[in-house]
Amino acid sequence: MTVQHSDSILIREVGLRDGLQAEQRFIPTEQKVELARSLAAAGLQEIEVTSFVSPRAVPQFQDAKEVIKILGHPGNVSYSALVVNLRGAEDAIAAGVKELQFVVSASETHSQKNVRMSISEALAHGAKIAALAKQNGVKIRTALATSFGCPYEGFVPYDTVYTLMEKLFAMGIDRISLGDTAGLGNPKQVSELCRGILSRFPDAPCSLHLHDTRGVGLACVLAGVWSGIRVIESSIGGIGGCPFIPNATGNIATEDVVYMLESMGLATNLDQEKLLASAVFAEKILGRSLNSKQLALLKSRHCNN
């Protein structure tokens, strides 16, 4: 894969999963499905729609099986699910998921708090999940959480990330997503880590999952893209964050990422008007204003009319 010099960027939508997991109020299944379909209609080809976790831990995803079943497998889009352990992976595959993402933390403390496992245990689960996925013809991806810093342990050394990535690719992982779970990354760090990764794993697919907790989310996306990363994960309307980290709200809004990339001449192959309509719908089902600059601009246009 020689994506570094391409002028097109793949956007992977995570709002329905990373966004909704922080939502206290249960969003009805049919609204989740409608949002997923509107995102697909805007051209998104990869949409993470749910998580197979304990309904006690995250009640929002008690309808994971149903969401996957209703959405099915249209040809133009992959509706995927997150899992944090082998049990979740088994459930997801049984439900018909064709693309799985599981989580490994780059920090021991965050790993314990997030999935109640050590990094080694999470990797062992990961190896079993990867094997299970391969047996079932399911794509398998990994979110490497806290790649850019841990709220408990601070800076995560680049070598820690490289070593974990090596182990994950050795399991046959299709793509690794570098997660800035607590929004601690800065553009210099993103640039250095991405360049380090692409020099060590030039053919290995990587994506960036950055948060805008401290306002530098889009600057970090820019740093990643300029370093050669060609897959960016974002959340419609900017909904979400990690419920296990205080103040880690603020995913990057898909429509803001797309505006920036398209303004620079990088093709996302997405329909910006339809994306904005999806963001408006996300606001409607969540019943509040979302943190997206494109939504703010839309509202100010309406005020002036």
Next chain:
Amino acid sequence: MTVQHSDSILIREVGLRDGLQAEQRFIPTEQKVELARSLAAAGLQEIEVTSFVSPRAVPQFQDAKEVIKILGHPGNVSYSALVVNLRGAEDAIAAGVKELQFVVSASETHSQKNVRMSISEALAHGAKIAALAKQNGVKIRTALATSFGCPYEGFVPYDTVYTLMEKLFAMGIDRISLGDTAGLGNPKQVSELCRGILSRFPDAPCSLHLHDTRGVGLACVLAGVWSGIRVIESSIGGIGGCPFIPNATGNIATEDVVYMLESMGLATNLDQEKLLASAVFAEKILGRSLNSKQLALLKSRHCNN
């Protein structure tokens, strides 16, 4: 001047001018002065505090003379003023201003709408203002508005900017500020234009004055800094915008720029806690929440305590 490789960035604060000019309600002189002094206490060395324009055009600055007089000339900070014509420059110099900034647009239509002059007329005024400033030992700077695009004319060719800069430097202008008046710039454009400028005028001081209208403000700052620009203009709390351009609200918040640069190891020599206190004070005197990520984080910390 060989600033390109330095690890320190000068922040020029414009909130009291570019911020307040969009405020309908008159802010009492003593509050303006208190805000200016709190910004200086945070370490800001260049603060644009007012504008010598017709009080009918911008009633907010009817106290320009008084603000300048009260603030005086402490050794550690330069309190400057904006002017749009020769009359304003004469008034400012008479009031004791030691650093002036005047505006030239890079687009004819914006020039007419903003200062009711053609670009040529604005340049002619500029030459007289520059001569007057030099005679009086006053520093003279220029804001080159709409350098990254005009809301009426669209994209502004790089050559238009280069040609205007050449004319301005020939007048003896001390520094040129490239203004993204309508927030139309993108990081690729900022990078290309800044690199083009620094290759043509390697010794000439330039600053960037970017707006966050479309959410890419900090990404554009990053692009500028990575291209070698070492002076960034921003507004405490992100207050402001251009009152003559619809929806051009959203200056970049000083505290957000400073967070990003410092997180990357670039020194601003500013006290981030004191800056945040200034932003809180700005919210207090404006009577509303301002659009700054650092302020939002501060509030969410308070909520959790």
